[in-house]
Amino acid sequence: xxxxxxxxxxxxxxxxxxxxxxxxxxxxxxxxxxxxxxxxxxxxxxxxxxxxxxxxxxxxxxxxxxxxxxxxxxxxxxxxxxxxxxxxxxxxxxxxx
Ligand SMILES: [Zn+2]
Numbered sequence: 001x002x003x004x005x006x007x008x009x010x011x012x013x014x015x016x017x018x019x020x021x022x023x024x025x026x027x028x029x030x031x032x033x034x035x036x037x038x039x040x041x042x043x044x045x046x047x048x049x050x051x052x053x054x055x056x057x058x059x060x061x062x063x064x065x066x067x068x069x070x071x072x073x074x075x076x077x078x079x080x081x082x083x084x085x086x087x088x089x090x091x092x093x094x095x096x097x
Contacts, residue, residue, distance in 0.1 A: 002014075005017075005055075005057040005058060005060075005074075006057065017055040017056055017057050017058075018055070018056045018077065019052060019053055019054060019055050019056065020047050020048075020050045020051065020052050020053070020054045020056065020059075021052030021053060023047070023056060023077060024048065024052065027085060028077055028078070028081055028082060028085070029046055029047060029048040029081075030043070030044050030045055030046055030047065030077075030078035030080075030081045031045050031047050031056060031059055031075050031076060031077055031078050032044070032045065032075070032076060032077075032078045032079070032080075033045060033059070033060050033063055033073050033074065033075045034073065034074045034075075034076075035065040035067065035068060035070055035072065035073055036070075036072040036073065036074060037065065037068050037070035037072045038065065038067050038068040038070065040065055040066070040067040040068065042066070043078050043079075043080050044078055044080065044081065045059075045078070047059055056075060056076060056077060057074070057075060057076070058075075059075040060073035060074055060075035061073075063075075
């Protein structure tokens with residue numbers, strides 16, 4: 001069975017998610033969490049205290065929506081932080097790993 005918090009290639013192999021560790025290696029320490037139930041979202045959540053092997057999409061499991069109390073959440077890298085860093089003159093990196 002597929003994990004709903006993972007992306008899969010066309011051939012069905014799981015794509016390794018970003019982790020707190022490789023997020024931090026890019027100078028990023030924050031995520032944003034969305035609630036699928038009510039649409040509430042919160043950005044700028046500091047995750048630098050979490051173990052480096054924690055998958056970014058799994059961070060939402062630790063949270064509950066502050067607005068509706070729901071657990072149907074989604075977490076991803078905080079785009080505000082990403083763009084702030086990018087605009088600050090961060091070098092453009094190749095997307096290939
Ligand atoms: Zn909610």
